[in-house]
Amino acid sequence: MSETADTTVKGSPLASQAQKSLADENVETGEPKMRARGVDVYYGNKKAIDSVDIDVYTEYVTAFIGPSGCGKSTFLRSLNRMNDTIPSARVTGTIELDGEDIYASGMDVVQLRARVGMVFQKPNPFPKSIYDNIAYGPKIHGLAEGKQDLDEVVEKSLRRAGLWEEVKDRLTDSGTALSGGQQQRLCIARAIAVDPEVILMDEPCSALDPIATAKIEELIDELRGRYGIVIVTHSMQQAARVSQRTAFFHLGNLVEYGHTSDIFTNPAEKRTQDYITGRYG
Amino acid sequence: MSVTTLILLVLGLGLAGWLVARSRAAMFRRASADHRIAALPVYHGWYAALWIVVPTLLFALVWMPISEQLIIQHVLASPAAENLPAFGMQRETVLSEARMVATGAAPGVFNQDAAALVGPFEEAISRYSVIGFVVTLLVAGSGAAFAFLRLKPDFRARTRVERMVLSTLLIASLVAILTTLGILASLVFETIRFFGMVSPVDFLLGTNWSPDPMSSATNPDGSRYGAIPLFWGTLFIGAIIAMIVAIPLGMMSAIYLNQYAAPRVRTWIKPALEVLAGVPTVVYGYFAALTVAPAIRDIALSLGISNPSSESALAAGLVMGVMIIPFVSSMADDSIAAVPQAMKDGSLAMGATQNETIKRVLVPAALPGIVAGIMLAISRAIGETMIVVMAASFAANLSANPLEAMTTVTVQIVALLTGEGSFDHPATLAAFALGFVLFLVTLVLNIIALRVVKRFREAYE
Ligand SMILES: Nc1ncnc2c1ncn2[C@@H]1O[C@H](COP(=O)(O)OP(=O)(O)O)[C@@H](O)[C@H]1O
Ligand SMILES: [Mg+2]
Numbered sequence: 135m136s137e138t139a140d141t142t143v144k145g146s147p148l149a150s151q152a153q154k155s156l157a158d159e160n161v162e163t164g165e166p167k168m169r170a171r172g173v174d175v176y177y178g179n180k181k182a183i184d185s186v187d188i189d190v191y192t193e194y195v196t197a198f199i200g201p202s203g204c205g206k207s208t209f210l211r212s213l214n215r216m217n218d219t220i221p222s223a224r225v226t227g228t229i230e231l232d233g234e235d236i237y238a239s240g241m242d243v244v245q246l247r248a249r250v251g252m253v254f255q256k257p258n259p260f261p262k263s264i265y266d267n268i269a270y271g272p273k274i275h276g277l278a279e280g281k282q283d284l285d286e287v288v289e290k291s292l293r294r295a296g297l298w299e300e301v302k303d304r305l306t307d308s309g310t311a312l313s314g315g316q317q318q319r320l321c322i323a324r325a326i327a328v329d330p331e332v333i334l335m336d337e338p339c340s341a342l343d344p345i346a347t348a349k350i351e352e353l354i355d356e357l358r359g360r361y362g363i364v365i366v367t368h369s370m371q372q373a374a375r376v377s378q379r380t381a382f383f384h385l386g387n388l389v390e391y392g393h394t395s396d397i398f399t400n401p402a403e404k405r406t407q408d409y410i411t412g413r414y415g
Numbered sequence: 416m417s418v419t420t421l422i423l424l425v426l427g428l429g430l431a432g433w434l435v436a437r438s439r440a441a442m443f444r445r446a447s448a449d450h451r452i453a454a455l456p457v458y459h460g461w462y463a464a465l466w467i468v469v470p471t472l473l474f475a476l477v478w479m480p481i482s483e484q485l486i487i488q489h490v491l492a493s494p495a496a497e498n499l500p501a502f503g504m505q506r507e508t509v510l511s512e513a514r515m516v517a518t519g520a521a522p523g524v525f526n527q528d529a530a531a532l533v534g535p536f537e538e539a540i541s542r543y544s545v546i547g548f549v550v551t552l553l554v555a556g557s558g559a560a561f562a563f564l565r566l567k568p569d570f571r572a573r574t575r576v577e578r579m580v581l582s583t584l585l586i587a588s589l590v591a592i593l594t595t596l597g598i599l600a601s602l603v604f605e606t607i608r609f610f611g612m613v614s615p616v617d618f619l620l621g622t623n624w625s626p627d628p629m630s631s632a633t634n635p636d637g638s639r640y641g642a643i644p645l646f647w648g649t650l651f652i653g654a655i656i657a658m659i660v661a662i663p664l665g666m667m668s669a670i671y672l673n674q675y676a677a678p679r680v681r682t683w684i685k686p687a688l689e690v691l692a693g694v695p696t697v698v699y700g701y702f703a704a705l706t707v708a709p710a711i712r713d714i715a716l717s718l719g720i721s722n723p724s725s726e727s728a729l730a731a732g733l734v735m736g737v738m739i740i741p742f743v744s745s746m747a748d749d750s751i752a753a754v755p756q757a758m759k760d761g762s763l764a765m766g767a768t769q770n771e772t773i774k775r776v777l778v779p780a781a782l783p784g785i786v787a788g789i790m791l792a793i794s795r796a797i798g799e800t801m802i803v804v805m806a807a808s809f810a811a812n813l814s815a816n817p818l819e820a821m822t823t824v825t826v827q828i829v830a831l832l833t834g835e836g837s838f839d840h841p842a843t844l845a846a847f848a849l850g851f852v853l854f855l856v857t858l859v860l861n862i863i864a865l866r867v868v869k870r871f872r873e874a875y876e
Contacts, residue, residue: 216764248766258757261780270775271765321761328765 165233167192167332167362168213168250173227175208175217182208185227186388188381190332192362195354197377197394199370201409204383206366210334213364214250215243231331248275251325253335257317259309259324264301267309267320268292271328287327295323296353315346322353332362340368351376370410374398382406421475421551428555429468436463436566443568454572462572465579466562471555478550482543489539495531602854605847612841613640618848624811624827626845628836635841642849644811648728648821649853652803653796656732656817657739661792664736665743666778666785672744673751674773685748692741700805703734708806715818726808729817735802739792746788750781750871783871787864794860798853800825824849 166189175183183205190196190213198206208217215236217223229236236246248271259267268288271277278284288305292298297319301312309320318338325333335354339347354363354376367373373380373394380397382390382405390397390406401407437460444452487510490496499506513529515521517536566572610618612635621641630636668688672681708730715723754777762772778785808820809830831846 214764216760219760219763244766244768246766247764252764254757254760254764256757258755258761260758260761260776270762270767274765274767274771274775324761324765 166190167232169228169230169233170209170213171228171230173209173212173225173229175205175212176224176226177208177220178222182386183212184386186383188388188391190362190364191379192331193359194378195358195363195365195376196379196381197373198364198366198381198383199368199373199409200383200389202368205386206383207336209383210336210364210366211252213332213334214247214252216247216252218243248328249330250332250334251328251330253318253321253325253333253338255337256341257314257321259312259317259320261308261310263306264292264309264312264320265305267324268327271324275328277328291323291327294326294357295319296349296356297323313346315342315349318342318346318350319353322350322357326357326361330361332364333357335363335365337366337368339372347372370398382409384409418475418479421547422472425468425471425475425551425555428471428559429464432467432559432562433460433464436460436563439563439566440568440572447568452568453570454574458572458576459566459570461576462566462579463559463562465576465583466558467555468558469579469583470558471551474551474554475547478547482547485543486536486539489542490532490535493532493535495535498528498531599854602847602851605844606851608839609841609844609848612844613637618642618845622813624822626831626836626842628831628834628840628842630842632837632840640841640845642824642845642852644813645822645824645827645849646852647813648807648811649797649823649825651815651817651821652728652732652807652823653735653799654793656729657736657796658789658793660733660736661739661743661796662789665740665792666747668740669744669747669751670773670778673748674769674777688741688744691738692745694738696738696799696801697805699734699738700801703730703802703806707734711818720818723818724808724820726806726820727818728807728821731803731806732817734806735796735799738799738802739796742792742795743788746791747781747785750784750788751777753784753872754780783867787867787871790860790864790867794857794864797823798825798857800829804829824853828853 168188168190170186170188173183173186174181186209188196188209198210200206208223211217212225213229213236215225217225225237231246231249235241236250260270262270265288268291269278269284272284272287278287289298289302292301297316300316301307301320309317312320318341322333322335322338339350342350351372354365357363365373365376377394380392380394381388382397382401382403384405390401390403392402396402397406398410401410437456440452440454440456440459444450444456490510490513491499499509509526509529510532512521512526513532513536516523516529516533517540614637617637618640619642621638622643623638623641624644625639627636627639668684672685672688676684704726708725708727711727711730711733712723712725715727758776758780759772762776763769767775803823803826807826808822809826810820810822811827812819812821814821828846828849831843831849834842836842
């Protein structure tokens with residue numbers, strides 16, 4: 135594409151960040167939590183995702199990067215069948231959770247979404263109290279017995295999301311009265327409350343200021359290992375900071391998927407390199 | 416000169432002004448160096464036409480009532496008027512008879528006194544119509560003169576016309592508001608007269624409603640004007656029975672249409688519901704009185720209830736509830752549709768079913784809008800007249816049994832105003848007091864509902 139295409143990105147700030155997060159990476163473990171093979175997603179007749187293979191591990195944060203419109207959200211939403219809510223969307227191929235095909239006819243979508251939670255781009259707390267926002271999931275899934283049990287779940291979820299200290303004295307206030315960053319952590323706490331196995335996050339920081347973003351990134355790092363985390367982000371710095379696995383999407387194709395450090399320091403594909411050096415996007 | 420000729424004349428003058436000003440502007444344009452003037456010739460035309468027509472019409476509006484008074488005064492000043500009867504009613508009759516003959520609306524006089532007045536009437540009418548004609552021409556002329564003096568090549572006729580159109584529109588919108596205020600003022604006035612005769616305490620707290628239009632007008636029996644049974648009947652039929660029907664059915668249809676119905680189904684059912692809202696209420700009235708009420712009576716009889724009323728509150732309330740369904744459902748539909756998709760996605764992504772999402776997230780989030788819709792529906796139901804006039808009873812009855820006959824405020828207003836009582840009898844004036852109470856209640860309901868809706872909209876901007 136240009137004469138500088140062979141310039142290596144080693145030594146760039148991105149690379150050093152990626153290496154830092156690589157430092158606490160464990161050795162490769164066995165089975166992936168989720169496994170996608172040959173996944174196509176169509177909107178009507180238009181193919182938005184073309185034959186994607188990806189593994190998601192509980193031990194690592196997986197980041198999806200790529201120019202906007204390349205299908206990151208579409209693929210993410212196929213991991214908990216949120217695409218079912220769009221009438222024109224159709225998914226083919228297999229996606230497995232613990233070896234079980236989530237698109238199999240016997241699959242209970244409601245249970246699946248309790249196991250694979252989701253956090254959206256724009257914080258979307260329910261117009262209910264902070265307490266009720268968190269209690270929502272446990273209540274509908276019958277995870278808590280009695281008020282005391284529920285109180286415990288709420289406290290535990292808010293603590294895990296790093297929000298407890300900030301809201302413990304105003305649990306009855308409306309969730310929509312919190313700041314944007316707090317709302318997003320509330321949404322993460324809400325997802326945690328049903329004790330999911332995987333949490334999908336679609337650009338969770340794109341509506342937040344840098345300080346709130348830093349808090350969320352810190353939180354993601356703390357949650358790693360307990361939950362499988364997939365994060366879509368348009369910020370390559372963010373991908374480098376929080377993830378250990380990175381998938382680069384382009385025009386509905388998965389161009390490259392691997393260790394974050396490799397993607398940022400030593401990409402195999404020229405398209406990846408062009409993207410992370412900011413040549414397009 | 417008749418009103419029609421006057422209006423035609425004014426419009427003719429306006430048209431002439433329009434044509435002259437436009438061609439003059441075209442002339443300006445041809446004369447100017449670069450063939451440009453500040454505004455298109457049509458705007459010159461409109462400017463002149465508006466300055467001719469608007470002041471003249473305003474004058475005509477003022478002149479018509481004034482000339483009426485002047486004519487009467489002229490006639491009364493004539494020597495023949497001395498024989499007129501002193502008493503109001505007869506005097507009016509004679510005057511209007513003479514006037515009809517004078518204007519050619521009646522062939523001849525019946526009353527001799529009137530005959531003598533025909534002459535003065537003819538004289539006055541022709542005099543004032545000449546005066547009116549001349550002044551109209553003067554007003555039109557000065558409007559035209561003013562406009563033409565200002566119309567120069569560099570005159571910004573376009574912005575001026577814009578401004579004049581603006582004020583015309585403003586006046587037009589004020590007409591509705593002023594009319595409403597006028598109605599309200601007359602309502603208040605009559606209500607005060609009523610409360611001069613019957614104490615507000617008797618009216619608002621009494622439980623016996625049996626106004627007698629034949630009783631003495633000067634010393635009414637306040638204890639017969641207790642409106643509580645009417646208020647109760649209105650609430651029971653319009654706000655309780657009707658809402659028991661309308662709220663669940665309206666909500667359910669809104670939820671079905673909004674969340675479950677396939678687009679094809681929705682395009683059929685939604686307009687069908689809206690048609691329901693357009694059915695004239697008198698048709699619902701027939702239905703209530705001729706179909707539902709007898710059916711309810713029969714059912715009650717077969718259940719062993721003795722003497723069920725054939726004008727039960729239940730019949731009127733049920734049918735009114737059906738009438739109100741579209742109001743509730745369309746407001747609920749709008750409110751649910753206004754809840755952001757993100758809210759719904761959030762709930763579905765938690766693993767909630769669609770039904771749980773609707774019950775626990777969408778409806779609570781849309782609740783303010785839904786409540787506002789219900790309040791509007793109630794205010795409509797309690798003001799509704801035709802159904803209850805046809806299906807409810809005229810007998811005031813304070814009871815919680817829906818099978819009994821009950822009456823409402825609107826029914827009593829109709830009964831009082833179409834009854835035998837003279838216009839200044841308290842039994843007639845009571846209608847205004849009832850109307851005033853109804854007006855206040857619906858006004859408050861509407862204001863609250865609109866504010867709630869507004870707040871609700873802001874919450875999701
Ligand atoms: N609901 C939808 N209906 C039809 N096309 C859609 C829909 N959502 C997304 N798309 C299309 O699918 C492609 C991928 O979109 P998306 O997954 O949102 O991209 P990204 O999240 O990477 O920005 C885009 O071309 C977009 O226009
Ligand atoms: Mg996206």
